[in-house]
Amino acid sequence: MIRQTVGLPQERYDILIEDGLLGRAALELEPYTGEHGPVAVVTDEQVFELYGRDMEAALQAAGIDAHAVVIPPGEQSKSIDGLVHLYDAFADMKLKRSSLAIALGGGVVGDLCGFAAATYMRGIPYIQIPTTLLAQVDSSVGGKTAIDLAQGKNMAGAFYQPRLVLIDPVALKTLPERELGCGMAEVIKYGAIRSRSLFEDLRGRLDEEELTKIIGACCRIKGDIVERDERDTGERMFLNFGHTFGHAIEKACNYKTYNHGEAVAIGMALAAELGERMELTEQGTTEELKNMLTLHGLETSCPCPPSDLLPLLEADKKGETGGVRMVILRKIGESFIHKMSFAELEFAVKRMEG
Numbered sequence: 001m002i003r004q005t006v007g008l009p010q011e012r013y014d015i016l017i018e019d020g021l022l023g024r025a026a027l028e029l030e031p032y033t034g035e036h037g038p039v040a041v042v043t044d045e046q047v048f049e050l051y052g053r054d055m056e057a058a059l060q061a062a063g064i065d066a067h068a069v070v071i072p073p074g075e076q077s078k079s080i081d082g083l084v085h086l087y088d089a090f091a092d093m094k095l096k097r098s099s100l101a102i103a104l105g106g107g108v109v110g111d112l113c114g115f116a117a118a119t120y121m122r123g124i125p126y127i128q129i130p131t132t133l134l135a136q137v138d139s140s141v142g143g144k145t146a147i148d149l150a151q152g153k154n155m156a157g158a159f160y161q162p163r164l165v166l167i168d169p170v171a172l173k174t175l176p177e178r179e180l181g182c183g184m185a186e187v188i189k190y191g192a193i194r195s196r197s198l199f200e201d202l203r204g205r206l207d208e209e210e211l212t213k214i215i216g217a218c219c220r221i222k223g224d225i226v227e228r229d230e231r232d233t234g235e236r237m238f239l240n241f242g243h244t245f246g247h248a249i250e251k252a253c254n255y256k257t258y259n260h261g262e263a264v265a266i267g268m269a270l271a272a273e274l275g276e277r278m279e280l281t282e283q284g285t286t287e288e289l290k291n292m293l294t295l296h297g298l299e300t301s302c303p304c305p306p307s308d309l310l311p312l313l314e315a316d317k318k319g320e321t322g323g324v325r326m327v328i329l330r331k332i333g334e335s336f337i338h339k340m341s342f343a344e345l346e347f348a349v350k351r352m353e354g
Contacts, residue, residue, distance in 0.1 A: 002216045006141065006161070006223045008230055013163055015141060015219050017212065021168035022051055025129065026058040032127060032163055033059075033100055038093045039066040042086065042113040043104040044073040047131055050174055052104055067093055071109070075255045078108045078147050080156075086116040090124075097121045103162075106132035106179075107139040107260065111154070114145030118160035128162045131171040133183020134261055137190070137218035140165050142226040142236075148255075152315050153247045159231055167219075169212045177297065182261025184296040185242075189268060190218045192289060193241045196333030202292060238335050241327040242268030245302075248312035252304060265298035270306055270352075275328040277351050280338060282331040289332065306349045314342060 002017035021028065033039055039059060043052040048070045059066035069089040071077045090101070101124060103113035110128055117126035128140035146157025172180065184202075191199030198217050206214065222239065229236040246267030250258060258266070272289050275281030290300045302309075313324055323341040330336060340348070 002212070004216070004219055004223055007227055008161065011161055013161060013165065015165040015167065015223065017167040017169070017216055017219070019168065019170045019208075019212070021166050022055070022129070022131075022171060023168075025055055025166060026062045026064070028164075028166055029059065029100075029102070029127065030062060030064070032125065033064050037065065037096050037099045039064055039099065040086075040090055040093055040095060040101045041066055041068045041104055042071070042101060042109055042116075043068060044071050044077070044106075044109055046073050047105040047109070051131065051171070055102075055104060071112070073108070075108060075148065075250075075260075078112050080147065080149075082112055083116055083147050086112065087120055090116065090120050095120065095124060097124055099124055100163075101126040102129060103127070103140075104129045104131065105135070106130065107135045110135050110140050111144070111146050111157070114143070114160055114162070115147055115157055118145055118158040123160070125163045126160075128165045130165070130167060132175060133172055133180055133215075134186050135183075136167045136169070136172075136215050137183060138186040138222065138239075140167070141219055141222045143230070144232075152312070153250055153255075161230075165219075167215060169208065169215060172211070178259070178262075181297045182259045185261035185265040185268070185293070185298055187214060187218055188289075188292055188296065189239075189241050189264065190221050192268065192272075192329060192332055193238050193327065193335040194221050194333065199292065199332050203295070237325060237337055238327055241329070241335060242266075242271055244313060244324065244326060245270045245306070245309060248309040249303065251312050252309060257303065258299075262298060265293045266300060266302055269293065269300040270302060271326060272329055273352055274326065274348055275338075278328075278338075278348055281329050285329055285331055289329075305353055307346070307353060310342070310346055310349060313345065 004015045056068045101117045103110040130136045130140035143161035146154035149155040242264040246264035249263040272286040326338050328338045
């Protein structure tokens with residue numbers, strides 16, 4: 001088993017990574033349930049059929065008063081209506097401040113359940129059990145929780161750390177190729193911003209053992225960054241590489257054409273090209289990054305002129321008055337934050353269009 005600890009000033013929690021963890025989740029979760037009342041297992045319809053029904057039954061067989069709360073799959077569930085649905089379910093179950101919520105699923109389930117846990121009764125404990133590659137390498141670690149608003153992605157949320165993260169790589173066997181590609185975009189991101197060696201490891205065939213190691217490497221990078229910057233005021237911003245453009249692309253397509261990882265892949269390609277055009281990024285980096293994204297089945301071409309995304313960039317939550325902070329690559333494995341006014345960004349983006 002890979003065991004990593006995220007140590008923050010106010011709390012610490014473990015990330016456990018091992019094949020078969022889903023099958024013995026009740027045993028791993030027992031120390032976190034105790035005599036604290038009902039346990040809500042938040043999951044979506046697809047994951048419920050694969051794992052949720054069995055987990056609910058296993059927890060109940062262990063004497064834990066567990067009940068599944070099932071939501072529709074997809075980004076549309078990460079909304080005000082989805083949040084209220086969880087509040088109502090928690091209240092109907094009579095969850096108390098010492099009760100436990102479990103997020104069993106991908107990034108949407110984790111973000112929504114985490115935000116509900118952060119705000120229901122001013123905060124109840126929750127545990128992340130991610131079942132997608134994207135959630136395993138990224139969204140389940142670090143305590144970012146959120147829902148989308150009509151004006152943009154992840155516009156309402158809270159920093160709220162889980163008590164535990166359980167990662168079972170075996171769950172990835174049930175993922176469609178498209179979902180695996182979505183997660184690989186985030187893996188490539190980690191290599192691009194922080195680890196040339198991780199980036200190089202992605203060129204070969206990723207068997208089960210190698211993929212488990214890669215999940216561990218991504219969690220270690222993110223855990224280290226979160227320990228130094230929990231609230232996203234400094235170093236943690238590097239994790240947004242590709243996301244500023246990516247979120248705008250998702251919004252421009254009404255969250256229907258691309259999933260999150262696919263949009264981030266295109267966003268990373270745009271950010272790398274922007275850096276090269278501004279002579280901030282080593283020449284050839286964009287081509288190398290695009291080749292890696294293409295190798296893992298990800299698109300790199302923007303579906304619209306990049307300048308069409310500018311109004312959406314101004315509304316992004318990572319922006320600041322009069323400008324935006326862009327994560328730029330020096331080269332593969334090294335990155336930095338570059339502050340730009342919207343006028344400078346518009347000029348640079350229009351240069352990219354020729």
